[in-house]
Amino acid sequence: MFNPRRLFLILVPYSWLFFLFLVPFGIVLKISLSDAALSIPPYTPQFDPEGGWAAIRELFSGFDLENFIWLSEDNLYWKAYLSSVWIALVSVLLTLLVGYPIAYAMARSSEEWRPTLLMLVILPFWTSFLIRVYAWIGILGSNGYLNQLLLWSGVIDEPLVILNTNWAVYIGIVYTYLPFMVLPIYATLEKLDGDLLEAAEDLGCSRFQAFWLVTVPLSRPGIIAGCFLVFIPVVGEFVIPSLLGGSKTLMIGKILWDEFFSNRDWPVASAVAVVLLLILIIPIILFQRQQQRAQEAEQ
Amino acid sequence: MKRKTSHILAAAIASMTLALPALAEEVKVYNWSDYIDEELLTKFEAETGIKVIYDVFDSNEVLETKLLAGSTGYDVVVPSGTFMSRQIQAGAFQKIDKSKLSNFGNVWDDIAARTAVYDPGNEYGINYMWGTTGIGYNVNKVKEILGDDAPVNSLALVFEPGNMEKLAACGVHFLDAPTEIVPAVLRYLGEDPDSKDKDVLAKAQPILEAVRPHVRKFHSSEYINALANGEICVAFGWSGDILQARDRAAEADNGIEIAYSIPSEGSLLWFDMMAIPVDAPNPEAAHKFLNFILDAQNMAAASNYVYYANGNKASQEFLVEDVIGDTAIYPDEATVKNLYSTTSYDLKTQKFVTRMWTKIKTGS
Incomplete structure (x- = not known):
C-alpha cells in the first residue's frame, strides 16, 4: 500500500546517496573517459547543454577507455595502489591494537566517568586536523621535542630520523584515526551484558578465556566498523603522507595529486579515482555478502 | 510550534543581517x-x-x-x-x-x-x-665538510654524487619542481636546457637517481626556514628565498651564515x-x-x-x-649572458617529465 510517510523515509537516504555519491561519481566517470586538452576546464569533449541530442551524441562519441589502458600499462599505479592498501592495513592493525584497550578501559570504568572519557576521545576534533598533523612535525623533527627528550635522557646520542619516513606516517595516521576505532568498539562494549561474563566464569572460564571467547566475539560489529572507518580513508590519505612522509612514501593520493596538478591531466586523475573506488568497494561488498550469509546460516 | 520556529528563524536572519558589515x-x-x-x-x-x-x-x-x-x-x-x-x-x-x-x-x-x-x-x-634558480648553502658547514675549495659556484656541488654523499648528513633540499631541476641537469651535462626531446630529457634521470639517496626532501618552500635554522646545509632553490633565509639567520643571530650562488654553468632565469x-x-x-x-x-x-x-x-x-x-x-652583465630561460612543455612532454620525476623521487 502506498504510504507517503514511508516513502519519505526512504527518499531521504536515497536522495543523499544519489546527489552526494552517484552524481559526483558520474561526473568523475565522465571525465575519466575524455581526453586532456589545453582549455578551461582542461579536458575534451565538453557537454554543451544547448546542443540537445546532437551534443549528447557527440559527447558519447568522444569517450574512450584510453586512460584506463594507460593506467594498466604503467606499473607505477599498481605499486601505488598496493603500497596504499598495505599502509592502510598496517594502520588498521596498529589503531586496533591501541584502540581496543582504550575502548575496553572506557567501557569498564564507572558510569559517572564514561561521559568525561568519551569527551576526551572526541576533544582533539575541536582543533583543525591540519594543525594537529603539523604539530607532529615539531615533535618528530631532528631538533624536535621527542629527540630533545631522548637526547636529554641519554637514551640516544644521535637524533633519530623519524620525520619524512614511513614511521612518521604511521604515527600520524594512528594518532589521527584512533577515535574512529575507539568509538564504535566502545559502543558495542558498553552494551555488553556483564552477566554473560559472570556465566562464563561460573562455567569454568579463566578471565582471559572469558574475554577472548565472550567479549571479543560480541564486540565484533564494533571492531569491523572501526576497521572500515580507518581503512577506507587511509587508503586515499594525502595530507598525512605529504606532511610527515618523505619523498619515498608512495601512496595513491600523491599520484592522484601529481596527475591532477603536475600533469594537469584530469582524465587520467579521474581514472585513478574510479579504479581506487572499485578497489575499495568490491571487497567491501563481498565482505558484507559473506557476513549476511553467515548470519542467515546461524539463524 | 510552527509559529515559534518561524519566529526564531526571523530573529536569526535579522541578527545575521545586522552582523554583516557594509x-x-x-x-x-x-x-x-x-x-x-x-x-x-x-x-x-x-x-x-x-x-x-x-x-x-x-x-x-x-x-x-x-x-x-x-x-x-x-x-x-x-x-x-x-x-x-x-x-x-x-x-x-x-x-x-x-x-x-x-x-x-x-x-x-x-x-x-x-x-x-x-x-x-x-x-x-x-x-x-x-630571479634565478641556484644554490643556497651554509657557508661554514659546507666548508667544514668539503674543505676550502668546495665547489659552491658549480652545479657539481649538488649533481656530483661524491659531494652529495658527504653533504647528506647535514641535509640537502631540492625544489619539488621538475621544470626547474631537469633543465639545470641538462645544462650541467652540456645539453640544451630547454630541450623537449625525450632522449635528451631522459639523460637527466641517471644523474638525479645517483644523488637522490642524499636528498633529504623535495619541497618548494620549507627550505627557507630549514636553511635559516640549520636543519639543512644546502638547498637547490630560488634566489630570493635563499637570501630571505640568509636574512632570517642573521636576524636570529644563531651563528648560521647562508650564501647564494649562481652556478658558473649558468642558471635558469x-x-x-x-x-x-x-x-x-x-x-x-x-x-x-x-x-x-x-x-x-x-x-x-x-x-x-x-x-x-x-x-x-x-x-x-x-x-x-x-x-x-x-x-x-x-x-652583472657577464652572468646574465650565461643565464637561460625555458619554454613550456606540451602535454606529452609534461607527462614524460612528471613520470620521470616520480620515478626519481620514489624509485618506482
Whole structure:
C-alpha cells in the first residue's frame, strides 16, 4: 500500500546517496573517459547543454577507455595502489591494537566517568586536523621535542630520523584515526551484558578465556566498523603522507595529486579515482555478502 | 510550534543581517608564499579603500590547476612566464587595459623584451619579480665538510654524487619542481636546457637517481626556514628565498651564515608575472592593484623586502644597496649572458617529465 510517510523515509537516504555519491561519481566517470586538452576546464569533449541530442551524441562519441589502458600499462599505479592498501592495513592493525584497550578501559570504568572519557576521545576534533598533523612535525623533527627528550635522557646520542619516513606516517595516521576505532568498539562494549561474563566464569572460564571467547566475539560489529572507518580513508590519505612522509612514501593520493596538478591531466586523475573506488568497494561488498550469509546460516 | 520556529528563524536572519558589515570593495590576490612586504597591502587598503584578500601558493602547478578549473575568484594571480604562456593559450586571462595603468611607463624595457617570449606584446601580464634558480648553502658547514675549495659556484656541488654523499648528513633540499631541476641537469651535462626531446630529457634521470639517496626532501618552500635554522646545509632553490633565509639567520643571530650562488654553468632565469584571470570578479580593482605595484617606490619596497629583482626600471633608485648592489639579485652583465630561460612543455612532454620525476623521487 502506498504510504507517503514511508516513502519519505526512504527518499531521504536515497536522495543523499544519489546527489552526494552517484552524481559526483558520474561526473568523475565522465571525465575519466575524455581526453586532456589545453582549455578551461582542461579536458575534451565538453557537454554543451544547448546542443540537445546532437551534443549528447557527440559527447558519447568522444569517450574512450584510453586512460584506463594507460593506467594498466604503467606499473607505477599498481605499486601505488598496493603500497596504499598495505599502509592502510598496517594502520588498521596498529589503531586496533591501541584502540581496543582504550575502548575496553572506557567501557569498564564507572558510569559517572564514561561521559568525561568519551569527551576526551572526541576533544582533539575541536582543533583543525591540519594543525594537529603539523604539530607532529615539531615533535618528530631532528631538533624536535621527542629527540630533545631522548637526547636529554641519554637514551640516544644521535637524533633519530623519524620525520619524512614511513614511521612518521604511521604515527600520524594512528594518532589521527584512533577515535574512529575507539568509538564504535566502545559502543558495542558498553552494551555488553556483564552477566554473560559472570556465566562464563561460573562455567569454568579463566578471565582471559572469558574475554577472548565472550567479549571479543560480541564486540565484533564494533571492531569491523572501526576497521572500515580507518581503512577506507587511509587508503586515499594525502595530507598525512605529504606532511610527515618523505619523498619515498608512495601512496595513491600523491599520484592522484601529481596527475591532477603536475600533469594537469584530469582524465587520467579521474581514472585513478574510479579504479581506487572499485578497489575499495568490491571487497567491501563481498565482505558484507559473506557476513549476511553467515548470519542467515546461524539463524 | 510552527509559529515559534518561524519566529526564531526571523530573529536569526535579522541578527545575521545586522552582523554583516557594509559591503566593502575587495581585491583578491593569489601570490607566491613569502613574496611581499605585507605593509604594502595595508598601504594599498589605506590609499584606495579596497580591502585586499591575500592568499599564497608555493607551486605553479597548484595555480595552474585552479586557473584551468575556472572561477578561481581571484582578481590578481602570479604565474611564472613559462606557465603563463600556455595559460594564455587556454584563455585563462583577460588583456590588461594599459590606459588604466598610469605607472606603466616604469616598466623596464630589457625585462619586457624577455617576457614577450611568453606573452607576445606583454598584453596579459606585467612582470612582478624575476630571479634565478641556484644554490643556497651554509657557508661554514659546507666548508667544514668539503674543505676550502668546495665547489659552491658549480652545479657539481649538488649533481656530483661524491659531494652529495658527504653533504647528506647535514641535509640537502631540492625544489619539488621538475621544470626547474631537469633543465639545470641538462645544462650541467652540456645539453640544451630547454630541450623537449625525450632522449635528451631522459639523460637527466641517471644523474638525479645517483644523488637522490642524499636528498633529504623535495619541497618548494620549507627550505627557507630549514636553511635559516640549520636543519639543512644546502638547498637547490630560488634566489630570493635563499637570501630571505640568509636574512632570517642573521636576524636570529644563531651563528648560521647562508650564501647564494649562481652556478658558473649558468642558471635558469625566470619571471613571475602579475595577470588578471578572465573571470576576475573585480577587474577594476585588479588594475588599481597592478598600478599600485607598478609605482616605483612600492615596487622597490617589495624588492627590498623579498630580495628579488623586479622588472621596474624606475624603482631602482629606491632600492637599498643590499639589493641593487648584490650580484646574486641583480647579476652583472657577464652572468646574465650565461643565464637561460625555458619554454613550456606540451602535454606529452609534461607527462614524460612528471613520470620521470616520480620515478626519481620514489624509485618506482
